[in-house]
Amino acid sequence: MAPREYNIVVLGSGGVGKSCLTAQFVQNIWIESYDPTIEDSYRKPLEVDGRQIVLEILDTAGTEQFTAMRELYMKTGQGFLLVFSITSLSSLNELSEIRDQIIRIKDDPAVPIVLVGNKCDLEEDRAISRGRAFAVSQSWGNVPYYETSARRRNNVDESFRDLCRQMIRRDRDAMKAQGRYVDEEPPRKRGSHRDSKGRHSAGSSSKRRQRSRGPCTIL
């Protein structure tokens, strides 16, 4: 059984350090020099909850000004990592527009999204309080919110993994809805693996899960 492939799109305005986030996540510790021009530069095999998947990450860092391309990028994604910098209010505000666009394009209000406040190592320059960012994430249908530091590699893996879990869950739900579902996953202690630092609400995952199931059952 070939590992399931998932596409993640990393979005956010320029200068929020999303490329650092991606580079940190994708880069193997054994790599001495990173060449982003090859096909595998943004592919990463990953194990999430005992499931082997391959992540393909589309990070359009550097092309933020090609706003027309954004939709093209969004189309390819099954999950979205929306990144802002905790030092810039506008970077969070811009995400709202991006999130609306995603939902419109995917035609799905429960599309897997993780909100990421990057640069949490720059606490002294913080312009957005955790509470505020968390409120935004709640208003988006309880999407998980992480505060990361790409520089210190804090919560980088966690935020990507959270997104993977959401995508996997949706995948399974969709299969179940179509009657093709085979329960691959053994009973899992819910929330046991989700107590990562940046995560604000342990309960948000279950809420999120219910929400995300809602529209799919209609199919």
Place this chain on the structure above:
Amino acid sequence: MAAYLAYPINDVVEEDEDSIEEADSVAGSLPLENGDGRPLSYAAVRMAKRISKTGIRRQSHTRAASSHTHRAVELSLAHSQISPPLTPKGSHEVLHRRSFEPEITFHNYLRAFYHFHPTSTVSSSTDESSITVPINQGDVILVHSIHPNGWADGTLLASGARGWLPTNYCEAYDHPSVRDLLNALTHLWDLVRSGENDNLMVFTRQDYVRGMIAGVRFFLEKTNCLSRESTLIVNHVGLRRLRKGLLGDLSALVKIAKELQAILQAQGPTAAVYELLDELVLKAFKVVIRAVRFLDIWSQDVAQEQPRDVDSADYSDPNNRPLTPPADLMERNDVEDSQPPVQTENQRDGATSPQRDVVSPPNPVPHELPTEMKCRATAGNAFAAQSPTLSAISIVSAQGPPQAANLVPRPLSLQAKRISVSHRLSYVGKGGGAARQNLASERLSTAHDSFLGLLATFIGSHLQSRSGQELAATTQQSVTACRQLLAVVEEVWARDGRRSDPLAFARDVMYAKLAELVQATKDIFNQTNGGEDVVNVEQKAHLVTTTTNCIRAAGECVNKARSVIERIGDFEFEHVGLGLADDIFDSLAPQPQPAPPEDNLSVVEEARTEESSRPSLEEKPLPMPPTAPPQPTTRPPPPPPLMILPASKPLPEPPQASPSSNILSPLDQGMRTMIVESPTALESVRSSRSSVRPLSQLPVPQLPQTDVSPTSSIQSPIIPSSHQFYGRTNRTDSVNTAAETNSTWRNSMPTENASTVSLASTRATTPDRSPIHAQGEHIPNPMMGSFGSLSELQSIISEESAVEEQVLEKTFALELVYNKEGQITGGSLPALVEKLTTHDTTPDAVFTTTFYLTFRLFTTASEFARCLIDRFEYIGSGIHIGVPVRLRVYNVFKGWLETHWQSESDSPALPIILEFAEGVLSTALPGAAKRMIELCHKVADQSSGLLVPRLVSSLGKTSTSVTVFSDAMIPQPNVTKSQLSALRASRNGGPSCSILDFDPMELARQFTIIESRIFCSIGPEELLALEWTKKVGSRAVNVRAMSTLSTDLANLVADTILQLEEPKKRAVIIKQWVKISMKCLELNNYDSLMAIICSLNSSMVLRLRKTWELVSQKTKVRLEDLKAITDVGKNYAVLRLRLQNHVAPCIPFVGIYLTDLTFVDVGNQTTRALPGSEAANGDGKAISVINFDKHMKTAKIIGQLQRFQVPYRLAAVPEMQDWMEAQISRVRHSEQANVQTFYRRSLLLEPREQVRHEQRNSPPNGESHLTKESVGGMSAKEKFDLWGSLHLGGSTKGEKLPPQPL
């Protein structure tokens, strides 16, 4: 899981029920439930047990133990046959217990302490290839390997002869002053050795010679003799002459290297090349010999007068020097091997000579086997008592011989704990012959590679829920790999006399991690046996974690082992029967493998269990060093040994009397004897195609005796020989490249010699200035060598001055980092600047352009300018190096000012450059200075607003010529007069035109021209340091313009479609845009193509179901094709491939480059560690230098973009361009041209209810199928959509944010 369930049940592993049972009996505690009748889990469990720490096979221990004792007896018997070398007299009195750590250090160089002249150089009448070389006191020997019995395979630097020599006649030679030089020689030797395997590319560069030069320079510096004017040199005749000879030899070496380079570049490997390689090696030997002799005299005569002056004072003072302990007093618990020194194959002798093939293999095979066991059983066993006294070299220190000064304070323990042949670890010449496979370093690498690979497979197959069979197989392979890696590590550890603690620790950690992994695997298998289909997720996670830990621990372990190997010398696993790779290969067989031979395993385990030193590891699964001899079936047989000494050959007894009384005339007897008596030595040692000429014309180094004055001891051999030598070289090649370069220059700059003297040095401490000045005066004419009519003496001076310059050349070459391809990947700024201005080679174009392009990222313009000026000054004005380098410095400045100047960032450097040009440069090179001052003023004008057209960077522009078309090739614009007038009319307020009015090709062409104009004006500086992403004050105006234009075009497409009420009209517009985008593709305009396709695929257009129903199938298919090209998946794989094959003109999608540049920037560090600098730095921290690799990558990407920056050869239709720009401008400035507005318009045109599902399923051609499904009432989704559009209507961003909780 389906795969798991469907796994074949029939594959019962019947082959080894026994071993299963055995495993059961061993690990009886493990449940073996398999009621579901899946036999494969047997195998799996067995595997788990085997790697588990409880899985020691007790019942086989008895067997192993008996065979072990048997072998031990055999060994002790063998021992009695050895007549060991005797300890020279006096060693007992000078015993210093302190320094008696049983330590093996592999010394690359030995120095003969006694004469050794065997009666016959061929030690066995039956075997001519076992050569012993006669050595004379004072000879320096490059050691290739040392056999446990004390014989070493070495090459005499004096003659180039290679053969066996007794190490107890020698002492380690590693004086700190010459260490660099010796290392450089070792490197050169290795290079030549690998060069003989047709790896000659390295000789087209001169780096290896620079190493030698740097070594000599360092040596002279340490001895305070760098400058010819140093008091030492002036006052000491002997040293002066030796120094001269040394520099002369070095000069000859440089010359040979250049010759070699020239030949290689001109015609590739020829016979002449191999001769030159030999010459090269011999000349390098000579240089070292001279240095050694110089050091002898220096330490004797000079260092005692001023012992504290230099770093090496501690060593030069004989009283201060720690005594080398006699080896017979060392802890002799290791075992001597009665075997002949089987030199199976040296790693540097990849080219097998014909003789070697006929040599009979080493005789006594039985003795080979136990060796492995011996080393396992060494610790505290009974052998110590029986082991014969082994003498090592001792020093007659009481006499204070002159050469004592050359000794290092480390205990000389050439024989201690040496269990098998030790080799010098070579860093070059990988793959130089099959024998390398047997070397510890190779084994380690192979084992580690297999380990990593197999563990990855292991973890992969576990996670992917492979069938039980596969699981078992990979598990088994992983176990084997772990074992083999540990076996190698254990072996390395055992060899190390010091019992490296870090290695032991790393190894123990690895054991621990392995144990965890085993446990995790076992858990999983147990669970599987329990009948559950699915492996527990957490267990899997645990498995991954443990595997990762294990891999990490292994990495650490391998690193430590490698450093140990480096210290103790590489050694052969000559008795290891199963090649690691072979074994792994074996276990790749489809069926689960039978257990590896239990005997071997248990034997080893037994041996290890006896080891009292590490009781904690007793229970651990043991690596298996196989004990069978190599299987010819699995691997080609090892090449026959190079040289064989008969088994009975003992080390000779060192002379008992005072060494000096015993001296034979080395030149007359020693050398002649060697040459005459052992012709085969040369033949067999050298590769077959290049045999060394006996070097009768070379001076034989003679150790000065205590009673001989330095002057007398050196004069006779050196002077004549150098005459001879120079005479010869002058005939062949009388002028070197440096002189040639110089001569042309001198014609234009005639005042150079006079002016140099007045140069003010900013580096007063640099000791190399005065001799150069003096030098300049000595040389009447730098061209003199080329006429050959000058006296020999003059030519000597000329040669010497060239090399003197080279030696005195200050260099930062050691601060450069290269990758495997020889490209520079890092370096300090002075080192990079030096590389930019080398005297002997034209700087690499890529390197230079990269430097110009990116230097502002790692330094400032002022810093760069200062560094160049420093380079100009410290290099001096020497004829051979100084002047060419200075010209290059000038050229770098010139290139910078002419083509790479960026006023904003570079202007602070201008005063510095101007000051240099008006000062130092105008004195040294007036003409150049004048030109540079002009250039300075020019760029100053430029920055103050006076526009001077700047030359475009040449990077990537080389392909321009390809695209030059004749005018005839410019296509005629496809536009009619009526169209033109319509365009004009529309501009003047007439009826507006539509894109439908024009030919798609012409529209594409005109838009391409507009876009190309912007694209071609993108400057490289716009692409550096994420300039284009800067929110304010970005200089990347053209990059910005590109993205704006691209966005505008996309909006224009959406606008033209969505402004029409009727679906039919919209369909026609879509068709036209598809046509235009196809033409864009024809024109290689990917940027426009992307924009158009993006827009046609945007949700607002794509959702217009009614419209798409009216679009023809043909158009839809075309659109699909275009979408495939612009697919962003797999990192733009499709687009990248296409771009690779294009020639300019082309407009690539700039976004790709922008993303690449962003990730190169964030994904690569700005600095990198200088390899090997940890030790040099003292504090264990590596020096960090500029990560030039990052900038090379950046420049490469920019180069790729620039490659396409060629204007299109298309005829402009101004009217159409005006119209297009007006349209774009209209869209750009329209309030309506944003995604939200377009989407709302789209909703208005074709309301939501009927099109709901189209948006989620992309292709317009799949539509009809989809519409059938689109039934259903108002869903949550639709409610959301309504909310969304409501929200969009009121669009303010902050609104959505709930009040901030306080």
